[in-house]
Amino acid sequence: MANTTISMSKIRKIIRMYTNGRSIMSIAAQADTSRNTVKKYLASFKDSGFTFEEVDALNDKELEDFFGKSREMPPTGRMQSMLRCFPHVDKELKRTGVNRHILWGEYYKEFPDGYQYSQFCFYYTQWKARVNPTMHMDHKAGDKLYVDFAGQKLSITDKETGEIITVEVFVAILGASQLTYVEAIGSQQKEDFITACENTLHYIGGVPDAIVPDNLKAAVTKSSRFEPTLNETFADFADHYGTTILPARAFRPRDKALVEGAVKIMYTRIYAP
The missing domain is CATH 3.30.420.10 (Ribonuclease H-like superfamily/Ribonuclease H)
Structure with missing residues (x-):
């Protein structure tokens, strides 16, 4: 059942074992799920560009939006409202003195049931990487x-x-x-x-x-x-x-x-x- 959404605790377990160097076959056996399901969630995790610690910090509802239902069906109304704000956020961040916290405050004032600041930044970073990908640069000391x-x-x-x-x-x-x-x-x-x-x-x-x-x-x-x-x-x-x-x-x-x-x-x- 590769297209079935599994429990959030099992998703955390899959990602944790992957970051610890376990093979896909071993992860599938330990998590009692198919290899295709493991591959699907690991692909989503790797595409996100975030660490296990950052993803594990999300609560179950946010993790479900990110790795669960958002992969199987259209985003929830709350998620859609936030995603519609991101092009405006991206444009406003180019203005002098404007930062994410100021723009999150405006978003939260308009959508009181919206996401908190940390999740707002998490999803904005993910959206930004998708619409405008960049290459990570490693800097040497004194270079x-x-x-x-x-x-x-x-x-x-x-x-x-x-x-x-x-x-x-x-x-x-x-x-x-x-x-x-x-x-x-x-x-x-x-x-x-x-x-x-x-x-x-x-x-x-x-x-x-x-x-x-x-x-x-x-x-x-x-x-x-x-x-x-x-x-x-x-x-x-x-x-x-x-x-x-x-x-x-x-x-x-x-x-x-x-x-x-x-x-x-x-x-x-x-x-x-």
Whole structure:
């Protein structure tokens, strides 16, 4: 009966044995079910991209929605309502200062019987992976430092004159540890940019194997998909510190997804307040 929904406890047992390295034949015998049924639920588990601990944290109703009835029949009304919200959620998350918790609050206000925050994030991540799949990147310690400017500026006030001065916001993040450095500087000109990069190296206490900037003029004088031309002063800076410059490809934000994420966190924790 490969197409029959089995108990949630048995599904947990199947996934637990799989993560412990048991074979499908052994799992089927131990769980007293067919190999096709085991394969079906394991395929759903592997497609989800989540760990056993994350899936096991769901209650039986949520696990049934995810591995049970949702595989046999159309989603429940509650699930459909949430899924219809996700395209709007995905669009709103691109706005400055907006995060998942804010959007979940709006969703829960409209649907009081809806999912709690942790399950909302769980299903959104699953939906996002399905409609816009990405490749996981493993970062080595000390390998790359990603640098960029925030898209929106901040302003400071001169205490003596009261003049409001607009400033650029520089952001840098290490790939492996995700240690982040943020500094407000006068402009995106090469002098300010290189000074901010140098301050970052002093802050992290070392020099990475490579610095990954966007294609801003202070770093790249001529962008190219294969061999961009570096700004000479910035190249001299890299030579002085014994590192390499690896500019991100133009219009490829995923090449520097970490620093893009750091900018979003900064918008939420600095700009929005």
